[in-house]
Amino acid sequence: MKIESQEISLPLLKEKDIRLFVKRLDKVHPFISGNKWFKLKYNLIEAKKLGHDTLLTFGGAYSNHIAATAFSAKANGFKSVGIIRGEEHLPLNPTLAFVRKNNMELNYVNRSDYRLKTTANFLDKLKTQLGDFYLLPEGGTNELAVKGTSEILDGGDTQDYICCPVGTGGTIAGLINASNNKQKVIGFPAIKGFDGLEKDIKNWVNKQNYKFINNYICDGYAKLNKELVEFINQFYLMHNIPLDAVYTGKMLFGVLDLIIKDYFPKGSSILAIHTGGLQGNKGMNERLGISLPTEL
Numbered sequence: 001m002k003i004e005s006q007e008i009s010l011p012l013l014k015e016k017d018i019r020l021f022v023k024r025l026d027k028v029h030p031f032i033s034g035n036k037w038f039k040l041k042y043n044l045i046e047a048k049k050l051g052h053d054t055l056l057t058f059g060g061a062y063s064n065h066i067a068a069t070a071f072s073a074k075a076n077g078f079k080s081v082g083i084i085r086g087e088e089h090l091p092l093n094p095t096l097a098f099v100r101k102n103n104m105e106l107n108y109v110n111r112s113d114y115r116l117k118t119t120a121n122f123l124d125k126l127k128t129q130l131g132d133f134y135l136l137p138e139g140g141t142n143e144l145a146v147k148g149t150s151e152i153l154d155g156g157d158t159q160d161y162i163c164c165p166v167g168t169g170g171t172i173a174g175l176i177n178a179s180n181n182k183q184k185v186i187g188f189p190a191i192k193g194f195d196g197l198e199k200d201i202k203n204w205v206n207k208q209n210y211k212f213i214n215n216y217i218c219d220g221y222a223k224l225n226k227e228l229v230e231f232i233n234q235f236y237l238m239h240n241i242p243l244d245a246v247y248t249g250k251m252l253f254g255v256l257d258l259i260i261k262d263y264f265p266k267g268s269s270i271l272a273i274h275t276g277g278l279q280g281n282k283g284m285n286e287r288l289g290i291s292l293p294t295e296l
């Protein structure tokens with residue numbers, strides 16, 4: 001699949017002699033957002049091959065992965081079950097209203113039980129309760145997901161640096177595997193304290209040309225401040241690229257801040273991966289009374 005990369009034009013980039021491109025995974029599919037399309041691709045094939053009729057996965061109440069799984073399941077003829085962290089709140093937020101419309105069955109678990117979700121005991125109980133299912137981990141990251149995300153880059157993506165937001169690491173792992181040895185891959189984590197993640201990523205990748213920059217988490221996972229909201233709205237006005245507040249907004253804020261601070265050598269080119277996630281802005285707007293962009 002050929003995905004459009006949009007070059008960003010800014011006086012800052014001219015001044016620093018840097019070229020910046022945004023690869024628009026947000027345009028890959030209207031409902032299977034961005035990187036989730038790639039992460040689900042081979043898992044859907046595998047679930048079918050194994051003869052499953054139900055997909056089960058986990059996530060928070062605003063999760064892009066939950067939304068993408070619900071839509072993909074329905075489109076591919078699977079039933080789906082979402083194990084949601086926390087209690088039910090009515091009316092449903094925009095994410096959960098969307099997944100219910102796509103027939104996902106929702107199962108709420110409290111936060112302490114949610115922590116046990118990967119244990120055999122917890123999964124056995126679910127199987128007794130719900131019957132057999134194909135399990136997608138939280139965030140959708142597994143080996144087949146990494147196989148999918150290694151298809152994000154194509155031969156035209158020859159920039160010196162590849163930047164992307166990081167949650168569970170499945171996306172950056174695929175990018176690392178698909179990058180060439182001269183390229184550097186830089187991950188911008190959206191979650192504080194992810195030691196386990198670095199270990200996981202080591203298991204999935206075939207080279208070491210990557211690093212993480214932890215300075216742009218902005219108060220924590222899914223936390224926003226005024227500066228970030230203003231940045232996202234301004235970026236949308238100037239470049240017509242909507243960014244989400246959890247991942248891509250923080251990553252691009254970080255990339256531009258690093259350019260200001262001369263992190264990238266003069267003459268270098270950067271490809272920032274827009275991983276999608278715009279559906280999450282609807283919930284943010286509703287909850288916080290702000291107006292982040294929600295559409296292309």
Ligand SMILES: *Cc1c(COP(=O)(O)O)cnc(C)c1O
Nearest residue numbers: 064167168169170171247275277
């Ligand atoms: C899920 C998600 C990520 C994180 O991807 P991982 O593979 O878990 O690191 C990044 N950006 C967006 C928009 C997402 O929805």
